[in-house]
Amino acid sequence: MALALEMKGISKYFASTDVRANDQVDFAVEAGEVHALVGENGAGKTTLMSILYGLVRPDAGEIKVDGQPVQIHRPDDAIRHGIGMVHQHFKLVPSFTVAQSIMLGMEPNRGGFLTPNEENRIVSELAERHGLPVDPKARIRDLPVGMQQRVEILKVLERKAKILVLDEPTAVLTPQEVAELMRVVRNLSQAGFTVIFITHKLLEVVRVADRVTVMRGGRNVGSKAVAETTVPELARMMVGREVLLKVNKAPRQPGPVVFAADDVSVTDVRGFPAVTRVSFEVRAGEIVGIAGVSGNGQTELVEAVTGMRALDGGRLALNAKDATSLSVRQRRNAGLAHIPEDRIHVGLNLETNLDENLIVSRYKLGQFNRAGFLNRRSMRDFAIDVIKRFSIAAAVPGGGISRLSGGNMQKVVIGRELAGEPTFIVANQPTRGLDVGSIEFVHRSLVDARDRGAGILLVSVELEEILALSDRVLVMYRGQIQGEVDPATATEEQIGLLMAGAQPETTAPTA
Amino acid sequence: MTHDRLKRLDAFLIPILAVLSGLVVSVILVLLTDTPPVEAYRILFVAGFGCNELTRCALFTTLERATPLILTGLSAVVAFRSGMFSIGQEGQYLLGAVMAAWLGYAIQLPPVIHPLFIMIMSMLAGAAYGWVPGVLRVKLGVNELLVTIVLNAIAVLFAEYMVQFPLRADAGAVAHSPVIDASAQLPTFLPGSKWGIGFVIAVLTAYAVYVYLWRSTPGYEQRMAGQSKRFALFGGIPSDNAAIRAMLISGALAGLAGSIEILGVHRRIMSAFSVGLGFDGLSVAILGQSHPLGVAIVAILFAGVRLGAQLGLQLEAQIPRELGGTIIGLIILFVALRKFYEGNLDRLRDWLVRRFNRGQARPER
Incomplete structure (x- = not known):
C-alpha cells in the first residue's frame, strides 16, 4: 500500500528545558490504516505530531504527504495538505452550537450575512455522510465529552482532512464512549481515511490499530504490525532502556515499618478518583518499587504521601505515628524526604540561588534560623558541605542554578x-531525562540510603530501574495496586501484563 | 561564573538603558517646540534637581515629593516579590491619609507620641485594606488584581465622602478638613520645602524592607512562595500565610505613605486628595526592578523629572509640563521592553565571555 505520510529524520531540541524531544525520528503511515503511536509521557509523540501539524518547527527533517515533500509551517499548511488534528483538550467554544463550531472560520454566508439554516444543513449532511450523527443546533456546553469529541472529528473532516491525528482521544472518555470511538475509528479507516491514534494504553492499540509505532526517549524504537506483536512486547519496548542497568547491592535487611498507607484514596486536579483504596508498607532498609505506565495514579499517590495533596480517605503512618493530616513540614520534620518527578518546577526554584534552594525544607530549624533571621553563614557552609558530599562540581555556593545541567540539578535535589x-524517602522518577552517569549516581545514592537504614518508596515508569533497585515491586494500574511481584524472580512479561491491567496469573488478552 | 556576576549588573543596566531610551525618544516631542532639546533637558534638570540656595532648593522639593513614592513603591515591591499582583496602593494610601487627617485634630497627644500613634493607626488602616484582597485570594481564589482595582475605587469615593461631610472644616469652596494639631505635624528640615523627617522614615523603611525580604525567614517564605508556588508547597512553606502577610505589609506601607503626606506636607486632607501617588508607586516599583534600592533611586528621579517639567519646562520654556509625564511614560514603556534589553544583553554577554574566556572552561550551559 502507498504511504499516506512519511516523516524522515525529524529532530527537535528544546533549549529551555534541555530536552531532545525528537531525535532523528522516522515515521511512516500507510494510506487507510489505523496507526497507533505509543510511548510514555515525554517520549516525544506529542512533539512529533505537533511538528506534523505545524505547531512546532523541527530543527531538521522532512515530511512527505502522498509521496510529495511538503513544507508545514503553520496549522493552515497542515490542513491544506489534508492533515487534521483532534487535540487531547478540545478547542471548542462552550456557547457555540455544534454547527457554528464545525463551520468556524468557513461559515456559509450571503453577501456577508450568516445563513444559519444553510450552516445547519451542511453539518447535518456531513454528519450523515460519515455516520456520525449530531444535532447541529445543540450547544457545545450541553454535550457530553464523547459528543464534543465527535464535533472535533467532524470539524476536521469538513476541512477535507485525509489524515486524522487523534491525540490521546480516550483519556477523557468513559468505557462506553471509548467503545463508540473505536467503532468510529474503524469506520473512518474503512472509508479510506488514515488515522494516527496517539495513546499510551496498550490494550487500545490491539483493539483498534493495524500498525503501531513505539517511541521512547525521543526516538522511534520500532514499528510493527499489531497482528505480529503482543502487549508485553510493546510494554517492554515502551519502558525498556538501551543500557542494561546493574546495581550492586547487598541483600536487604528489613527493619521496622517506617511508612504505612492504609486504604488510601486520592482525587486528581480535575476531581476524578486517581488512587483508589491503596494499602502498602515500607520497612526500614528496603526499597519498594511502584511500577506502572505513567498516569495510573502514581503522581497523586506520591503527592498524598508527601503531604502535597489531601487524602480522600484512608490513613498514613510515618515511623509508627499517624501522619494522615500532618503538613508537609511536619512530615519532613518526622523524617520524610521527597525527590519529586519535576525537579525544575517542584524540586527547585530556579529563580533563586543554590543556598536558598538547599534550605527550603529546613529554614525554620535552629541551624539556619536566628530569631527570625536567616543565618547566611551556616547556609553557605551547608551549601559547601552538600556540594562536597555529593560532588556537584558545577554548582557554586551562592550561585544560580538555572544553568546547571539536568544531572547536576538532580544532584542538588x-x-x-x-x-x-x-x-x-519518596523518589518519584528520580532519573528521568538524565544521562547514564547521573543515573548511576542517583541509583548509588538511593541504595546507600537504604543500606544506611532508610525505607524508600521508588516510583518509576522505567521497568529496568524498578527491577534493578527494588526489593519488592508493586504494580499500579488505574489507581490501584494490581499486584506485587518479587523482582528477583519476576519476568518483564509478568510485570508488563500487570501494567497493562491484566489480573495476576492470567494469560495475555487476545487481539 | 563570569556569567552570573555579569547578570547581576542587569538590575542597574536595564533601568539606565530604559531611561536613556526614553529621553532620546522624547527629543522628538521637544523638537515640536521651539526650545532646542539640549536646552530643554538642561532646564528640566536644573528645575528638578538643581540647588542654588538652601531655602529655594529644587532638590529638596524633589526629595519631599519622592517620599510617598518611595513608600508606595515599597508597598508594591513587597506584594510583587511575594507573588501578589496587588495594585491596591492607591486605596491603602488614601485610607492611611484619611486616618491621619482625622486623628491629627480629633485626639490630643504630646508631640512625638502623637505622630507616632497616627502613623501606626494609618498603617493598620492600610494593612486592613490590604488584608481583604489577600484573604479573598487565599480562601476563594479571587484574583487580587481585580479586587484591588475595585477597592481603589471604593477608597477614592470613601475619602471624598469623609472630606465632604464628617471631616469638613468649614463651608469653603474646596472642602477640606481642619488643620492637624502642631503636636501631630512631622518636622521639616529647612524652610522653602516640606522635606523632612518623613523622607528619613521612607529611606529607613526601604532598608527595613530589604532586610525583611532578603534576610528574614518570613521574607524568605514570601519570596519562595512568590517565585514558585509548587516549590513552596513541596518544601513545606505555608504560602497562604505568606501571601496574606505580604498584603498586610504592603497595605501598611501604603498607609504609612498617606500618613506622612498628611502629617508632613499637607497638614490636612482636601477634596480630590488622590492624585495617583499610589499608582505612581507601581511604576516606581516596576522601574526600580522591584528592589528597595531601585525604588528609592527611581522615586527621586521620578519626582525630579515631574518637578522639573512643572517648574522648569512649563514656567521657563513654555513647554507644557505634560512633557514630564510623557518622558516618564516613555521610560516605563522601555522598561516594559526589558525582554528586548535582556535578549540583547545576553547576546552581548555571551559574546564577551567567549572573547575573553577563550581557551578557558566554558560555563556550563
Whole structure:
C-alpha cells in the first residue's frame, strides 16, 4: 500500500528545558490504516505530531504527504495538505452550537450575512455522510465529552482532512464512549481515511490499530504490525532502556515499618478518583518499587504521601505515628524526604540561588534560623558541605542554578533531600531525562540510603530501574495496586501484563 | 561564573538603558517646540534637581515629593516579590491619609507620641485594606488584581465622602478638613520645602524592607512562595500565610505613605486628595526592578523629572509640563521592553565571555 505520510529524520531540541524531544525520528503511515503511536509521557509523540501539524518547527527533517515533500509551517499548511488534528483538550467554544463550531472560520454566508439554516444543513449532511450523527443546533456546553469529541472529528473532516491525528482521544472518555470511538475509528479507516491514534494504553492499540509505532526517549524504537506483536512486547519496548542497568547491592535487611498507607484514596486536579483504596508498607532498609505506565495514579499517590495533596480517605503512618493530616513540614520534620518527578518546577526554584534552594525544607530549624533571621553563614557552609558530599562540581555556593545541567540539578535535589539522614524517602522518577552517569549516581545514592537504614518508596515508569533497585515491586494500574511481584524472580512479561491491567496469573488478552 | 556576576549588573543596566531610551525618544516631542532639546533637558534638570540656595532648593522639593513614592513603591515591591499582583496602593494610601487627617485634630497627644500613634493607626488602616484582597485570594481564589482595582475605587469615593461631610472644616469652596494639631505635624528640615523627617522614615523603611525580604525567614517564605508556588508547597512553606502577610505589609506601607503626606506636607486632607501617588508607586516599583534600592533611586528621579517639567519646562520654556509625564511614560514603556534589553544583553554577554574566556572552561550551559 502507498504511504499516506512519511516523516524522515525529524529532530527537535528544546533549549529551555534541555530536552531532545525528537531525535532523528522516522515515521511512516500507510494510506487507510489505523496507526497507533505509543510511548510514555515525554517520549516525544506529542512533539512529533505537533511538528506534523505545524505547531512546532523541527530543527531538521522532512515530511512527505502522498509521496510529495511538503513544507508545514503553520496549522493552515497542515490542513491544506489534508492533515487534521483532534487535540487531547478540545478547542471548542462552550456557547457555540455544534454547527457554528464545525463551520468556524468557513461559515456559509450571503453577501456577508450568516445563513444559519444553510450552516445547519451542511453539518447535518456531513454528519450523515460519515455516520456520525449530531444535532447541529445543540450547544457545545450541553454535550457530553464523547459528543464534543465527535464535533472535533467532524470539524476536521469538513476541512477535507485525509489524515486524522487523534491525540490521546480516550483519556477523557468513559468505557462506553471509548467503545463508540473505536467503532468510529474503524469506520473512518474503512472509508479510506488514515488515522494516527496517539495513546499510551496498550490494550487500545490491539483493539483498534493495524500498525503501531513505539517511541521512547525521543526516538522511534520500532514499528510493527499489531497482528505480529503482543502487549508485553510493546510494554517492554515502551519502558525498556538501551543500557542494561546493574546495581550492586547487598541483600536487604528489613527493619521496622517506617511508612504505612492504609486504604488510601486520592482525587486528581480535575476531581476524578486517581488512587483508589491503596494499602502498602515500607520497612526500614528496603526499597519498594511502584511500577506502572505513567498516569495510573502514581503522581497523586506520591503527592498524598508527601503531604502535597489531601487524602480522600484512608490513613498514613510515618515511623509508627499517624501522619494522615500532618503538613508537609511536619512530615519532613518526622523524617520524610521527597525527590519529586519535576525537579525544575517542584524540586527547585530556579529563580533563586543554590543556598536558598538547599534550605527550603529546613529554614525554620535552629541551624539556619536566628530569631527570625536567616543565618547566611551556616547556609553557605551547608551549601559547601552538600556540594562536597555529593560532588556537584558545577554548582557554586551562592550561585544560580538555572544553568546547571539536568544531572547536576538532580544532584542538588538529592543532596538536599538526603543530607538530613531521612528515615523515609519518596523518589518519584528520580532519573528521568538524565544521562547514564547521573543515573548511576542517583541509583548509588538511593541504595546507600537504604543500606544506611532508610525505607524508600521508588516510583518509576522505567521497568529496568524498578527491577534493578527494588526489593519488592508493586504494580499500579488505574489507581490501584494490581499486584506485587518479587523482582528477583519476576519476568518483564509478568510485570508488563500487570501494567497493562491484566489480573495476576492470567494469560495475555487476545487481539 | 563570569556569567552570573555579569547578570547581576542587569538590575542597574536595564533601568539606565530604559531611561536613556526614553529621553532620546522624547527629543522628538521637544523638537515640536521651539526650545532646542539640549536646552530643554538642561532646564528640566536644573528645575528638578538643581540647588542654588538652601531655602529655594529644587532638590529638596524633589526629595519631599519622592517620599510617598518611595513608600508606595515599597508597598508594591513587597506584594510583587511575594507573588501578589496587588495594585491596591492607591486605596491603602488614601485610607492611611484619611486616618491621619482625622486623628491629627480629633485626639490630643504630646508631640512625638502623637505622630507616632497616627502613623501606626494609618498603617493598620492600610494593612486592613490590604488584608481583604489577600484573604479573598487565599480562601476563594479571587484574583487580587481585580479586587484591588475595585477597592481603589471604593477608597477614592470613601475619602471624598469623609472630606465632604464628617471631616469638613468649614463651608469653603474646596472642602477640606481642619488643620492637624502642631503636636501631630512631622518636622521639616529647612524652610522653602516640606522635606523632612518623613523622607528619613521612607529611606529607613526601604532598608527595613530589604532586610525583611532578603534576610528574614518570613521574607524568605514570601519570596519562595512568590517565585514558585509548587516549590513552596513541596518544601513545606505555608504560602497562604505568606501571601496574606505580604498584603498586610504592603497595605501598611501604603498607609504609612498617606500618613506622612498628611502629617508632613499637607497638614490636612482636601477634596480630590488622590492624585495617583499610589499608582505612581507601581511604576516606581516596576522601574526600580522591584528592589528597595531601585525604588528609592527611581522615586527621586521620578519626582525630579515631574518637578522639573512643572517648574522648569512649563514656567521657563513654555513647554507644557505634560512633557514630564510623557518622558516618564516613555521610560516605563522601555522598561516594559526589558525582554528586548535582556535578549540583547545576553547576546552581548555571551559574546564577551567567549572573547575573553577563550581557551578557558566554558560555563556550563
